[in-house]
Amino acid sequence: MTAKPKIAFYWCASCGGCEEAVVDLAEQVLDVVAAVDIVFWPCAMDFKRHDVEAMADGSIAATFVNGAVRTTEQEEMAHLLRRKSRVLVAFGACSQLGGIPGLANLSDTASVLATAYRTSPSTVNPDGVLPQRHTVDGGHALGLPGLYETVRTLDQVTDVDYYLPGCAPTPKLIAAAVQALLTGALPAKGSVLAPDIALCDECARKASKPDALALAAFKRPSEVVLNEEECLLAQGVLCMGPATRGGCEAACVQGNMPCTGCSGPTSRVRDQGAKALSGFASLVASNDAAEIERITGAIADPVGTLYRYALPASLLRRRRVAVS
Amino acid sequence: MPETTTGSAAAAERFEPRIVAFFCNWCTYLAADLAGTTRLKYAPNIRVVRVMCSGRIDPQFVLDAFAKGADGVLIGGCHPGDCHYESGNYKTLRRFQLLRRTLRALGIEDDRFRLEWLSASEAEPLKTVVNDMVEKVRALGPLHLEVPAEAFAAEGEEVAAR
Amino acid sequence: MPTPEHGDANAVRIGVYICHCGTNIAGTVDVHAVAEHAGTLPGVVVAREYKYMCSDPGQELIKADIREHRLDRIVVASCSPHLHEKTFRGAVADGGVNPFHFQMVNIREHVSWVHPDKRAGTEKADALVRAAVSRVRHHKPLETRRVPVRSDVLVVGGGIAGIHAALTLADAGKHVTLVEREPTIGGHMAMFDKTFPTLDCAACILTPKMTAVKAHPNITLWAYAEVQAVSGYVGNFTVTVKRKPRYVRDDVCVGCQECIDACVYKVGKEPDAFNLGMSKRKPIYLPFPQAVPQVVTIDPESCIEFKSGKCKKTCVEACADRHAIDFTQQERIETIEVGTILLTTGFKVFDAKRLPSYGYGTYPNVYTALEVERLLNASGPTAGEMVLRDGRTPRTVGIIHCIGSRDEHTNKHCSRVCCMYALKLAHLVQERTGAEVYDFYIDMRTPGKGFEEFYNRVAEEGVHFIRGKVADVYPTAEQDGRLILQAEDTLLGNVRRIPVDMVILAVGLEAQADAEDVRRTFNITCGTGGWFTERHPKLAPVATFTDGVWIAGACQGPKDIPDTVAQAGAAAGEALALINAGHIELEPNTAYIVAADCSGCKTCVPMCPYKAIGFDAEQGKAAINEVLCKGCGTCVSVCPSGSARQNLFEDDEIYAEIGGVLAHA
């Protein structure tokens, strides 16, 4: 074997976008790939779990895990990879914060399964069959991983060294992170590998934001023709920028869409949604209870809006499950 | 409605909610002081955290209290127009409804999260509010957020069996 | 971050002190158990209980422990921080530790006095102590801010309280602006003939003080004016005052009143407010002969020139070359800067029409006490003659106490002065008319110096005292203008019906109708009934919760002239103490923005009511002007990226406190 540092990639509950970002990176930064030895990457290379199990503990220099943790298998892999790796990086919003799959925490497993396998309009399942943990088919015992009630972030399952934010992380951030890993120029353990300042700092529209913003109405991007230069909040559209860590160069805003918060909060904030709520609601242009209710009422789905990526990482982590 | 808990064995069975109360320094905290100087009696279930103005109450504090085991959160500030800092309480009001709706979506009932304007002279109303809230939260039962966060999901078989 | 003198935050050395407050706390909280619990908490090096922590030995205990155990954080669980936070911070500082490495726990007002169940109370005290211990570990060393105090003073309300305070301050060399709403100063006292219990002539003792106000080089008197808005903070208030137009130039009018004589109205047509409508005045008037300032006022509602523009303006002719009358005068808005404010806005009397059973407003011979004060006054509507509305002189007079006082339906409070002024009126009426006087009282309250003696004197003079509440006032069968007072005599145990010519209602004292507005303008608090709230009922009776604003006289609660004057002197003295100190120490609870963290989202900028947050467009960052920040913390809670912070109320301090109250013991 070579003396190149060993690197691994793994995916948990995610959409595949983060894998795509890695592939993009591999193409762009060939010398990085040349500098490392990829020992595990289920999406792209044919290694099996027992290959990893066979490795010595701590033998992998760095493992990048994307996706949230919601199955028993993902949890087992998270523990396994943690053991085998010297550095474990939570890669992307789902791994760092729970991400879009984390919105399942608004529901429970039974209804998630029922929707996916029975009631959704595109489903054809006349017998109402649901996935079984154990099935016997033609005399063969088949198994599926168990599904947890609650979607978790990677660091709620195992110890994480660094976080690469974004849905997906931008090539620039990934390249910088890999560079830091290779040169050993890493910040303190637990750091998010992106600037610790909110998005407005790097937003091209910042100067157009009025000094005293007063929000008389919240609008969805689909309800307005958005000016391409003016601050989106000033146009009444909820842009999560003030409550979201920068580093992405305001890519969404550059595409004339509001920031939806995928990079999570700054290190000083414990709950991104609550802080965003505090900032937005405090700017509402009324002191009258009924009027305030009317204005904030336009935010039809507060959790989906304010916690689009960060529900599992939030203080409450999920919708409360009624205990019997 | 009993105003206070009694030490009797029967009462020990009763669920005693824990309520975190964020009170502003100038109105509601003083109302609670006045309740003391006038020796009013009210339910011992609230724990006051003092801030200078209700405007300082970050929604994160409310969530943190619930996350750490509070069964209810009470915010107390000066009446509209009376904030010691002119308008801090209006900011609180602007946040309150959206926060309450968010909490509702997260399964936390409205009665567990209240905003009350209580002036420095309103010791009686303070007593009424606290007693009322304690009774309502008692009726709702413990919040129990901790339990399901890590709980293992129903297995496929059980789901299928439903 | 490690603080060099105290090691890092995890290695703090905390001392916890649980106060018994005699039995006030120890009676219902197991203080020993609380101290024991505190001793088990992380970082706690000593945990003690002591009888009176605020006493000298209590404070010494803290100082000695700081030396002996090298403590660097102190928690005291005792009464409200509003009472003794300063005391204990002082002790901590004396002990050599930063005074803000201190946290106070309120286990008296918030625990022992409100929760009689010892188990529950002790549990709550434990939780609050736990919270303070976890919080104090995060405290940073801070310094109080010093702001200079302007020496100019604003006094609002020119009754005896305002007059006395203004003169005291002016004599001490401070400049005072005295703002009075009415055309003249004097307040209620100016309406009286004599004052209890000494029966001094009110005018003889008041008028010299009123003229002294006008003459004093250090006093600017703005009568017929009202405060519109106040901004700023202790030491540096900016006040806008609205001066209503008198249509007479106060700089040239000499008060000769020739214009009044010359007015085209030969007799007055308008009800005279100063005489409570019992006489009529002209459109151009002076409320009473000794009014200060001696400047006449034109009432545009009744002046012909204002109504039609076609008056002969004989007043202008009479004023001749003084040219004091100016129909074009406009309202003036003046802005002044002062360091301290005294509120002496007084009271109003209870509206007797609210209790119809006493017949006020229905039977002409039913009077309020204030009206009788005017009737007895030589400059009043009858020039001091006791004549009734029907022209008769009363032969029998009934006085009824406690009208609108000590009553579930009107006011629960005792108005404190009515028994005494009723005795005064009984004496004066009897003296002037020789009438038989029947005095109906519920309890005779005469607890002042010389008061009981005065009561005895009036009793000896033959006034009939009847202990009982008058239930009804109705006309005699003869319909001769006389009225029957029906009451149960609780001493004799029978019902008495006494016919009288005149009824005097001893109306109670109420807060001013606009007390709510005034309190709002000056950012102070009102208790039930609208009386302004003092900072502490015993130890700070004239201070308010707003630094730099004091209250004195009847605006704080019903009181007589001697008490009013004493309070006015006290308030003036406290203001002087502050002015002479030259500066005030402010809580260091200001907010600040960490520039490196701020994204420049501007969410905080419009939050600040004091415009303390500025935005530096070049840097793209917000910054707080510490001098303007009052420390509400609103900007801190709204900053979406956690870049605004507040001293003394840092996020981690509050989270630690929340965790502490909720942690299971």
Ligand SMILES: Cc1cc2nc3c(=O)[nH]c(=O)nc-3n(C[C@H](O)[C@H](O)[C@H](O)COP(=O)(O)OP(=O)(O)OC[C@H]3O[C@@H](n4cnc5c(N)ncnc54)[C@H](O)[C@@H]3O)c2cc1C
């Ligand atoms: C019938 C009667 C008889 C009494 N007899 C006696 C007695 O014999 N002996 C005795 O010791 N006490 C007596 N009292 C009590 C006495 O009247 C009070 O103690 C005294 O008047 C209180 O003085 P003060 O300056 O606080 O208030 P006030 O006399 O009420 O003066 C308040 C002043 O403030 C002004 N003001 C109010 N609001 C504003 C505003 N917003 N802006 C500007 N100016 C404002 C008012 O116009 C007034 O001039 C009697 C009371 C009554 C009702």
Ligand code: SF4
């Ligand atoms: S804390 Fe913030 S909002 Fe409050 S006074 Fe200071 S700068 Fe203004």
Ligand code: SF4
């Ligand atoms: S709200 Fe926070 S990030 Fe935004 S400008 Fe103010 S301090 Fe800066």
Ligand code: FES
């Ligand atoms: S000071 Fe009470 S709400 Fe602002």
